[in-house]
Amino acid sequence: MRGMKRLLCALLLALSLSSGALCESCTRVTQRLQCGALACDAIHGRCVACNASGDCYPRAMTCNGGRCVVAGLVSGFSSHTGVALICAFIICSIAVLAGVGAGGIHIPMFCLLMGLPMDIAVGLSQSTTCGQSVVNVFLAVQKRFPSAECSRPLINYQYLTLLIPLGVIGTLVGGVPSKVFPDLIRLSLLFILLAVVLYRTVLKLVAQYRKDKAARRETAPSPSLEGAGTADTLDVPEEVPRPSQPQYPWLEILCVVSSFLVNLAFGVWRTRTKCGGGVYIVTYCVPVLANIIMFLWYRYRLAKMEKCRVTFLCNAKTTILYPLVSIVAGIAAAMLGIGGGLVLGFVLYEVGLIPEEAAVTGGVVTLFLTLSSALSLLIEGHLLIDYAGVFFACGLVSAFLGEFVFMRLIKKYRAHFLIVAALVTITAGSLAFMSGFGIYNSLNLVHNGGSVLTFGRVCRANGGSDK
Numbered sequence: 001m002r003g004m005k006r007l008l009c010a011l012l013l014a015l016s017l018s019s020g021a022l023c024e025s026c027t028r029v030t031q032r033l034q035c036g037a038l039a040c041d042a043i044h045g046r047c048v049a050c051n052a053s054g055d056c057y058p059r060a061m062t063c064n065g066g067r068c069v070v071a072g073l074v075s076g077f078s079s080h081t082g083v084a085l086i087c088a089f090i091i092c093s094i095a096v097l098a099g100v101g102a103g104g105i106h107i108p109m110f111c112l113l114m115g116l117p118m119d120i121a122v123g124l125s126q127s128t129t130c131g132q133s134v135v136n137v138f139l140a141v142q143k144r145f146p147s148a149e150c151s152r153p154l155i156n157y158q159y160l161t162l163l164i165p166l167g168v169i170g171t172l173v174g175g176v177p178s179k180v181f182p183d184l185i186r187l188s189l190l191f192i193l194l195a196v197v198l199y200r201t202v203l204k205l206v207a208q209y210r211k212d213k214a215a216r217r218e219t220a221p222s223p224s225l226e227g228a229g230t231a232d233t234l235d236v237p238e239e240v241p242r243p244s245q246p247q248y249p250w251l252e253i254l255c256v257v258s259s260f261l262v263n264l265a266f267g268v269w270r271t272r273t274k275c276g277g278g279v280y281i282v283t284y285c286v287p288v289l290a291n292i293i294m295f296l297w298y299r300y301r302l303a304k305m306e307k308c309r310v311t312f313l314c315n316a317k318t319t320i321l322y323p324l325v326s327i328v329a330g331i332a333a334a335m336l337g338i339g340g341g342l343v344l345g346f347v348l349y350e351v352g353l354i355p356e357e358a359a360v361t362g363g364v365v366t367l368f369l370t371l372s373s374a375l376s377l378l379i380e381g382h383l384l385i386d387y388a389g390v391f392f393a394c395g396l397v398s399a400f401l402g403e404f405v406f407m408r409l410i411k412k413y414r415a416h417f418l419i420v421a422a423l424v425t426i427t428a429g430s431l432a433f434m435s436g437f438g439i440y441n442s443l444n445l446v447h448n449g450g451s452v453l454t455f456g457r458v459c460r461a462n463g464g465s466d467k
Helices: 002-016 028-035 079-098 103-114 118-140 157-175 183-219 250-270 278-304 316-336 340-350 355-379 385-412 417-447
Strands: 039-041 046-048 061-064 067-070
Touching: 028 039, 028 046, 028 417, 079 103, 079 118, 079 355, 079 385, 079 417, 103 118, 103 417, 118 355, 118 385, 157 250, 157 278, 157 316, 157 355, 183 316, 183 340, 183 417, 250 278, 250 355, 278 316, 316 340, 316 355, 340 355, 340 417, 355 385, 355 417
Parallel strands: none
Antiparallel strands: 039 046, 061 067
């Protein structure tokens, strides 16, 4: 609870300062962060209305009615956009195997290939991941756990109900620094986060590979046992059968959906209030408190539940410490544009979930966190609807390739370690792409007279798409 109080106090402090302006002159290369949809008068160092598209930065921006907006999909489509679509398709078909997004790869790719500002690229990354996750979740909700002794859904709804409320809190908290922090700080935080996740996931990959190898060795026919009959079979102790669980547990589903809808409702209300005002702050604090209460109530319910009905390794560490990582996942989704499943992947393995179960449960978390973040961007006018629709469809189609081709091959050859390998691949790729992009972006800022530590404002002019 002490950590929750500190988190809430930090959010209140950030919001109380949101209407203030930092006494710093703008530059051309930092105008998106400092001026929002306005251009920068580099001579006087102040934000002004644009007169021509040449006043706007980066190259995807165009001047429309004195505001810098992204050119529409039809007028702005180029070969670079096509390459970005193809690359996103391939990346998503791999990411869907592990139930994660690939924002760490998508964001620098969209920025470099399409010339988009980072805040817009985050929205497109969320849209792509949403499309991928919709298919993943649609297929996952119909699957059962692959064990005769455990008749329950493959999705671990119990642990999901612990993760989603805290993850939604993370998306609320992450939405504030996403508007304020310079790209260098955001990329540095992402680098540290991905490095930790990669290390833990590689350890799990090695362990799962050894487990799969041992399982294949045990099922292979042994010449020394041929013709031995049934007299020499080993007596394997049977597990105590667990109670059967419904395919769609209504209480857990209701909690998850309610958490999402509360956040969405207050997000809509927030757009109708004065930015930085008292009501504006309330629209952040109420959903945070509501989700904290929901998390504490469900954790109390699990503590009172019979152990045979709990579907994961239940202790103080797995029900308090690990779920707090979900807040980090939500912040990463809103602030850095990566799916929450990428951060939570190693947590789901730590609580005893098998690879298939961890992948689909992580996929549901990814869907809710990215959808929550994407809708927040849409409500605030930072999501390009035309581009988002195309990349959403790209994510949808790529998920079918991953689920019906790659996943079937993994099951056919019993190579479950490849699910963990997909998570390692996406994490390592994100680490490499974001590091390279961070260095390039910093050098570009310094070369053009900008500062790598230029902060923005929560309350600034919005710039969306040129309709």
